[in-house]
Amino acid sequence: MKQKIAIIGAGNLGQAIASGLMNSGLIQPKQLTLSRRHLSKIKNFEDKGVFITQNNIEAVQNSDIIILSVKPYKFEEVIQQISPYLNPDKILVSVVTGIDLKNIINHIPQKLSVFRAMPNTAIAIGESMTCISSAQPDDPNILLITKIFDQLGKTALIDDELMDAATVLAASGIAYALRYIRASMQAGVEIGFQADLAQLIAAQTVKGASDLILKSNHHPEKEIDKVTTPLGITITGLNQMEFNGFSSSVIKGVLESYNKILNIKDDKE
Numbered sequence: 001m002k003q004k005i006a007i008i009g010a011g012n013l014g015q016a017i018a019s020g021l022m023n024s025g026l027i028q029p030k031q032l033t034l035s036r037r038h039l040s041k042i043k044n045f046e047d048k049g050v051f052i053t054q055n056n057i058e059a060v061q062n063s064d065i066i067i068l069s070v071k072p073y074k075f076e077e078v079i080q081q082i083s084p085y086l087n088p089d090k091i092l093v094s095v096v097t098g099i100d101l102k103n104i105i106n107h108i109p110q111k112l113s114v115f116r117a118m119p120n121t122a123i124a125i126g127e128s129m130t131c132i133s134s135a136q137p138d139d140p141n142i143l144l145i146t147k148i149f150d151q152l153g154k155t156a157l158i159d160d161e162l163m164d165a166a167t168v169l170a171a172s173g174i175a176y177a178l179r180y181i182r183a184s185m186q187a188g189v190e191i192g193f194q195a196d197l198a199q200l201i202a203a204q205t206v207k208g209a210s211d212l213i214l215k216s217n218h219h220p221e222k223e224i225d226k227v228t229t230p231l232g233i234t235i236t237g238l239n240q241m242e243f244n245g246f247s248s249s250v251i252k253g254v255l256e257s258y259n260k261i262l263n264i265k266d267d268k269e
């Protein structure tokens with residue numbers, strides 16, 4: 001692609017996006033500007049030919065697409081600083097958690113393409129699930145922004161109202177899935193494996209289960225039916241997990257996280 005990209009707030013997520021975009025070959029290092037206050041922490045990007053700066057305004061002026069990746073409590077300060085330089089030729093993408101499109105647009109004097117993206121930490125290995133929302137449903141730049149995040153995993157275009165739900169299901173979802181892997185490992189050790197081997201077996205098994213669904217598009221239960229022989233071993237264990245509240249525990253946990261996000265927003269309003 002020919003556009004230049006600035007990532008303002010090049011911390012964990014910002015750097016993961018930068019690395020992913022360069023590794024995918026979608027952009028060359030010289031098309032990328034990274035900004036943060038502690039430049040020494042992104043010196044490795046400068047060594048690769050990326051422009052790094054402490055000056056957010058310079059980053060905006062240098063670029064066509066601006067990815068805002070600061071912590072939520074920094075959003076107000078940074079958007080006020082850069083908004084006078086956001087003209088209609090620029091595209092703004094915010095990955096800041098909990099700040100909705102309406103709020104972002106309220107800070108921008110000019111009309112321009114504005115998007116929100118909610119990736120998860122697997123973006124660091126190009127395996128993110130990234131939900132994207134657009135301020136205008138017919139924005140011609142939707143394809144371009146989707147293409148950027150497609151380099152970093154899978155994408156889904158959603159209504160901005162669903163962004164909190166996406167935060168829970170995809171961003172927090174990584175932690176839920178990891179906790180399943182950990183529990184599996186703990187059980188694996190108890191039935192005879194060394195911890196590192198139990199980790200490999202548990203993690204690769206979850207990866208395989210995911211790929212089965214992603215590649216076939218089958219409902220999980222269809223794949224479960226293939227493993228659960230009548231009177232068999234798997235169904236015995238599975239039913240025991242359900243007697244102990246496996247599915248309802250996951251559902252309750254997701255709802256609790258979702259309620260928490262809504263409560264935090266209510267407190268702020």
Ligand SMILES: NC(=O)c1ccc[n+]([C@@H]2O[C@H](COP(=O)([O-])OP(=O)(O)OC[C@H]3O[C@@H](n4cnc5c(N)ncnc54)[C@H](OP(=O)(O)O)[C@@H]3O)[C@@H](O)[C@H]2O)c1
Pocket residue numbers: 008009010011012013014035036037038039041056069070071072074077078095096097118119120121171
């Ligand atoms: N990590 C995830 O998986 C994930 C997923 C979805 C969304 N998010 C959201 O993405 C955002 C970034 O998360 P993160 O984990 O990458 O946080 P982070 O590591 O703290 O990165 C934010 C960076 O912003 C920089 N910064 C602070 N003030 C600045 C300013 N005035 N101008 C320019 N840069 C400034 C900080 O660096 P200096 O101190 O050097 O300035 C910091 O490295 C958050 O809003 C988070 O909620 C994260």
